């Protein structure tokens with residue numbers, strides 16, 4: 551297994567919700583706001599959100615977004631073929647900008 555595949559398969563092990571009650575992420579209404587709090591500091595939020603968007607997962611909170619928020623995002627961006635690639639690229643750009651700022655500053 552190459553590193554990329556290994557990292558892709560491995561993200562669930564690092565999930566902040568790993569030890570939470572899984573039903574807690576599949577709630578409705580106001581309870582979803584509470585469920586999303588678990589995602590705020592999750593180290594694999596990007597991977598989780600990409601998984602839900604790329605697989606059109608309809609229920610539950612994934613990557614800090616409710617199903618309703620994901621549906622709206624998918625409607626706004628029907629052109630995206632791979633959310634995983636898009637979100638990985640955005641993260642890399644953000645990291646590069648941070649490194650440049652650190653060098654300048």
Ligand code: SF4
Pocket residue numbers: 565566567568575588589592593594595596598599611612613614
């Ligand atoms: S982003 Fe949220 S739902 Fe996804 S793995 Fe992390 S804590 Fe769990």
